[in-house]
Amino acid sequence: MTSAIAVAGLRKSYGDHAVLDGVDLDVPRGTVLALLGSNGAGKTTVVRILSTLLRADGGTATVNGFDVAGQPEQVRGSISLTGQFAAVDQVLTGRENLVLMARLRHLDDAGRVAGDLLTRFDLTDAADRRVATYSGGMRRRLDIAMSLVGDPPVLFLDEPTTGLDPQSRTAVWATVRELAGSGTTVLLTTQYLDEAEQLADRIAILHRGRIIVEGTLAELRRLLPPATVEHVEKQSTLEEVFLAVVGSGGQAGR
Template structure:
């Protein structure tokens, strides 16, 4: 049930070590997101796993095939969408897709092209030159071309770079639909919101090393600063609650109390039980946890924006 397995992967270009012994596992039918600043080794990782670049050391299996000894089988099982749309501006959208179908020698290429145009909402633009497409349409066409042949593992290298928020969300929905069909996604991105919204697991790559791996929630719990915010109806209730939680911070004007916590259900239940024991009721509460930008800063020493 593992789509991608990597052990001790190393790659250097001259004296520059780009990958310094990384290990990871990607289960089938999930989205795995690789985060990291520019130059961290994200694209090199994709190039190695897709057989475009040879590793210097270590092993990796993609779709059960060794990337070093069974490259043809690996390439047959995967699809790759790079940082820039690999489409031909002189051809129409339909012609771009048909070209890929012909190269793959699909016996039912016409049907596949029609289904992909429908799936990616490109039917109306199918006979127009790609040079007239918007950035979002080009990225959708690029991903549609990647799907010709039905790959079960897809590598998306910063697929939404440069897209407006609406086009980015459209791509997110497409990616979720692919995973719902059982496709495995290996995603590199610098948009932390993208990884948070999409990924089942996230790994942070910095200086060629994986400095953390886990679910987005697990990574957020690595960083202090999470708290539960309680709002009370009266100042008297706020003061009474503050005496129960000595490490809390109160805002007398807003009648709120911030109690440190990691957002887990056990601490939250204990907090609410303690309030009930003292006949205190908050009119509302909310859980605040660090976001992936906080995680990125804590692990790499810089914000995601500064790392671009």
């Protein structure tokens, strides 16, 4: 199978309000697809249906070859989901959160799995502190680390960098690139257009309940008139200035 996620005619309404009105989507294996749309466009609804947290009113959807409605257990065994808010236990330490997730996935050597992810996300120094003492950026990094326990073939990231400082955001971007490079399929929803430009192999725009355009960034750019050449002085962005001043290493949030 070439498609990790295949959606056809997906519909969902809340009362008289149709949130999804025939969504069609195809995500090839090992690619990153960015799902864009304004607030209330239905991006999170799509993710919730695909991750079996919400039942569609109509249409079909498969994830990793399994039907979302008919084979929910197999779908859940194939995915991980990182929502808009960090879902970590603040009473436990960072290490304990990861060990718990590894045991829930019935993995051998949960301690080693936790240690590897703590190192990967630059959380080793804070591993044995309660998560309640973590900054927002550290909690988000831990949340994404937990979603990678067990190396799921499909990962849903629902606005994963909302509220993060530039350094933590850059670290998340690096992780997504690494995942895609290793063959993980990622469906990413985001409000940040530059994030989609940086990470996505393909981009889909959801508007009024439908995917109105989908393609690579180059393909989408061809929808506009040809660019005109102008000679202007390029100024550094504020984010570039910030990272140059404080450094772009993984020390954010400490």
